[in-house]
Amino acid sequence: MKAIELRNKYLKFFESKGHKIISGAPLIPENDPTVLFTTAGMHPLVPYLTGEEHPEGKRLVDYQKCLRTDDIDEVGDNRHLTFFEMLGNWSLGDYFKQDSIRWSYEFLEKELGIDMNRISVTCFAGDEDAPRDEEAAKVWEECGIPKERIYFYPKKENWWGPAGETGPCGPDTEIFLDTGAPKCSEHCEPRCDCGKYVEIWNNVFMQYHKTADGKFLPLAQKNVDTGMGLERMTFLLQGKKDVFETELFMPIITCVQEKSKNPNPESLRIIADHMRAAALLICDGVVPSNIGQGYILRRLIRRAIRHMRKIEFNTDEIVSVCEALIEGLKEMYPELEQNAQEIMAQIKKEKNRFMNTLVNGEKEFVKITNRLKQENIDLIDGKTVFRLYDTFGFPPEVTGELAKENGFKIDMEGFKKCFEEHQEKSRQGAEGVFKGGLADHSEITTAYHTATHLILESLQRILGDHVMQKGSNITAERIRFDFSNPEKVSREVLDQVENMVNEQIDKGLNVTWQEMSLEDARKYGAKGVFDDKYGQVVKVYTIEGFSKEICGGPHVKNTNELKHIKIVKEEAVSSGVRRIKAKFVD
Numbered sequence: 001m002k003a004i005e006l007r008n009k010y011l012k013f014f015e016s017k018g019h020k021i022i023s024g025a026p027l028i029p030e031n032d033p034t035v036l037f038t039t040a041g042m043h044p045l046v047p048y049l050t051g052e053e054h055p056e057g058k059r060l061v062d063y064q065k066c067l068r069t070d071d072i073d074e075v076g077d078n079r080h081l082t083f084f085e086m087l088g089n090w091s092l093g094d095y096f097k098q099d100s101i102r103w104s105y106e107f108l109e110k111e112l113g114i115d116m117n118r119i120s121v122t123c124f125a126g127d128e129d130a131p132r133d134e135e136a137a138k139v140w141e142e143c144g145i146p147k148e149r150i151y152f153y154p155k156k157e158n159w160w161g162p163a164g165e166t167g168p169c170g171p172d173t174e175i176f177l178d179t180g181a182p183k184c185s186e187h188c189e190p191r192c193d194c195g196k197y198v199e200i201w202n203n204v205f206m207q208y209h210k211t212a213d214g215k216f217l218p219l220a221q222k223n224v225d226t227g228m229g230l231e232r233m234t235f236l237l238q239g240k241k242d243v244f245e246t247e248l249f250m251p252i253i254t255c256v257q258e259k260s261k262n263p264n265p266e267s268l269r270i271i272a273d274h275m276r277a278a279a280l281l282i283c284d285g286v287v288p289s290n291i292g293q294g295y296i297l298r299r300l301i302r303r304a305i306r307h308m309r310k311i312e313f314n315t316d317e318i319v320s321v322c323e324a325l326i327e328g329l330k331e332m333y334p335e336l337e338q339n340a341q342e343i344m345a346q347i348k349k350e351k352n353r354f355m356n357t358l359v360n361g362e363k364e365f366v367k368i369t370n371r372l373k374q375e376n377i378d379l380i381d382g383k384t385v386f387r388l389y390d391t392f393g394f395p396p397e398v399t400g401e402l403a404k405e406n407g408f409k410i411d412m413e414g415f416k417k418c419f420e421e422h423q424e425k426s427r428q429g430a431e432g433v434f435k436g437g438l439a440d441h442s443e444i445t446t447a448y449h450t451a452t453h454l455i456l457e458s459l460q461r462i463l464g465d466h467v468m469q470k471g472s473n474i475t476a477e478r479i480r481f482d483f484s485n486p487e488k489v490s491r492e493v494l495d496q497v498e499n500m501v502n503e504q505i506d507k508g509l510n511v512t513w514q515e516m517s518l519e520d521a522r523k524y525g526a527k528g529v530f531d532d533k534y535g536q537v538v539k540v541y542t543i544e545g546f547s548k549e550i551c552g553g554p555h556v557k558n559t560n561e562l563k564h565i566k567i568v569k570e571e572a573v574s575s576g577v578r579r580i581k582a583k584f585v586d
Contacts, residue, residue: 001112003234003248004332007063007087009111010228014061014089017103022056024064026284027083028293028471036293037067041088042225047552048092049168049206049223055515055537058094063087063230065333067277069296072303073419075273076266078242082300083277085230093221097173098139100203100224104175105143108201112237118178120190120197121145124159124171125152129216130208133158136173157191160204160225168206168219175201177236198236201228244269251328252276255321261312268311274304275321276329279343283335285470288350289574293471301350306395318351319344354393361392365399369406378407382414389415390422447562447584448474450511450543450555451501455481455565455582456527457547458500462493470577478568478583485578494567494580501565508560509544516540526550 001009011021025044027037038044041064048054064086074080091100108114121140126132137150152158161169176190176197184194206223208216231243240246244253252272257263278300281293288298308315322344330337368384380403388394396415403410452472460467463485470482515537516524526540528550538550543559556562563584573579 001234001237003230003246006112006234006237007085007230007332010087010107011061011063013107013111014059014103017059017099019059019061019089020056022060022062024062027065027067027281028284028286036296037069038064039066039068040064041066041086041227042090044552045090045092045225047554049090049225051221052552052554054092055539058092059090060092061089065280067281067296072296072299076270078244078269081231081243081273083273083280087228087230087233089224089226091224093223096222096224097136097203097205100205100226101136101139101173102143104201104203104226105140105145108175114177116144118180119145120149120151120176120178122151122153122158122174122176122190124173125154127155129155130171133171133173133205136171136205140173151190153191160202161206162210166210166212168208168223169210169216170205170207170219172202172204174199175203179236198232200233200236202226244272247328248332249273249276252321252325255324256308256311256313259313259317259320260308263311267307270307271304271313271321274300275325275347278304278347279322279325279336280333282343282346283333283339287346287574288353291573294574298350301347302354302393305351305354306393306398310395310397315351315355319348322347357393361388361394362402364388364392365394365402369403369408372408378409380408380410382411382416382418385410385412385415386418386422389419442476444476444584445474446554447556448479450559451562451565451582451584452479452481453541453543453547453549453551453555454501454504454559455479455497455580456483456549457543458497459483459485461500462496463489470573478581479565480579480581482573482577482579484576486576488572489570489578489580491570494570498565498567498582504543504546505559505562505564508558509546510558511541511543511555513539513541513555521550524548 015021025038029035029038029043035043041062042049044064045054045060054060065083066086067083069082071080072082075082105116108119109116123136123140124130124133132152137152140150141147158172158174159169160172161167174190177200179196179198181194181196183196184192188194188196190197190199204225206225207219209219210216231246231248234246234248235241235243238246243249249269249272252275253268256268256271278297281297281300286293286297288294288301290298305315305318308318322340326336326340326343336343365388368380372378372380380399385396385399388399389396396410396412400410400412452469452474456467456469466484468484470484472482473480518536518538521528521538521540524540526548528538539552540548541551541555542548563586565582566585567580567582569581571579
């Protein structure tokens with residue numbers, strides 16, 4: 001079964017169970033300050049999981065493009081990916097464990113034809129915060145899964161959330177497929193990491209809210225949030241060894257392999273994963289830069305290029321790799337073909353920049369070795385090896401080869417220590433982003449979110465209709481707002497924007513919303529990007545007499561709930577994109 005057939009079967013199956021098929025969100029999350037990218041299928045639905053009414057109802061199904069960057073340096077083995085697709089179905093306060101589990105069983109057995117004797121499941125074992133999930137286990141038994149293939153695990157394995165310190169959370173039940181590999185020991189079971197059991201589906205039952213003081217209180221609206229990894233399920237259904245043997249990666253791998261003098265599996269996987277992720281990021285408007293999403297894109301492209309050089313692939317032919325991935329994946333992701341020229345232009349431009357950087361790195365290497373020669377030292381220390389890697393893009397292997405040619409050795413242990421410290425800081429930074437909780441909808445962030453509507457409308461009225469929102473990041477302390485504009489915005493103009501926003505706050509304008517079709521929203525004059533990122537029914541928020549915008553919420557009821565805004569900084573983000581930072585002032 002091809003990946004696109006699996007996707008379509010999933011959507012149609014849950015549509016037959018009363019779910020509305022909704023469009024997935026872009027890789028760049030909207031109204032979620034806690035992450036750089038959409039990292040899970042539930043991210044775009046957070047407002048609705050916490051009580052907002054979804055315009056398409058209480059039963060939803062979709063496929064969602066996701067990107068996770070915590071493990072970029074792990075990509076190269078046979079299981080880690082940066083970009084992946086999640087299939088998901090949701091109940092927003094409608095059905096719960098019984099229907100969720102029964103439908104999962106039915107889909108696997110009837111639609112995918114899986115031998116259910118190969119299926120094992122896990123449930124929450126219970127602790128002082130919540131009881132053992134006997135309810136989920138009972139439903140599995142009723143479906144036909146025997147007790148000996150139902151395992152109970154603690155929070156570490158069978159609990160989801162909250163994403164931050166507070167928020168919705170609850171037990172989950174995970175579904176595992178036995179690959180048929182031999183047991184690694186007599187204690188081998190689903191949570192074992194030997195590869196015999198592969199998790200294929202996770203059903204999360206959001207029935208608690210964790211408070212700031214660590215209590216787990218029952219949620220008024222109990223939700224179901226499920227996720228099935230498309231790539232993983234595809235390779236299992238096809239009987240492949242891993243995801244890289246499927247049609248989702250092979251067009252890229254084949255292209256690179258045929259044009260490389262010394263291909264190896266690790267490099268081929270890294271190139272295939274990173275180029276695929278980079279192309280889809282560019283489709284969503286990201287360009288390489290030194291900050292935020294642009295920095296991750298730059299890192300992906302440059303790591304792919306490093307491995308192209310490693311396997312002696314002529315990087316001048318990088319466009320042929322782009323062409324292969326676009327041709328191979330255009331059925332799955334039509335946006336690749338629609339943005340083909342931009343993808344190839346951005347990747348080629350970044351390749352040229354990186355090659356110049358490598359030349360500068362070689363010059364730096366010569367300076368380092370000349371200094372060491374004068375000091376009669378024949379070892380390049382780990383910090384220096386890491387600096388060449390981090391600043392100039394020199395992999396330690398390249399530094400090692402150059403060192404050997406010049407009569408030097410390198411301190412690989414020292415490099416590894418620096419690299420691990422760097423990884424730990426990156427992970428802490430990623431975790432720190434979540435400190436306020438996933439899509440923090442506190443009163444202050446709700447107020448700031450409403451203020452972004454006022455800021456966008458004011459920018460458009462003062463600078464012109466070319467201004468489009470390119471992203472926002474909201475914390476309890478400030479707004480960070482990105483928008484399209486070809487040049488720096490003067491302080492005089494920023495003061496005009498500030499004054500216009502504050503005038504609307506002083507007027508006490510009502511903030512209301514209504515559901516309507518996408519076509520009616522267009523006729524109504526609502527602002528938004530009118531493409532397939534929206535469903536057929538949308539929410540339009542109106543700030544009385546001032547702005548109309550498609551948005552999921554949440555918002556204040558009246559602008560008099562807001563304090564005055566002060567724009568404290570304006571800066572460039574990338575070519576044609578500016579950023580302002582603003583905060584409430586007393």
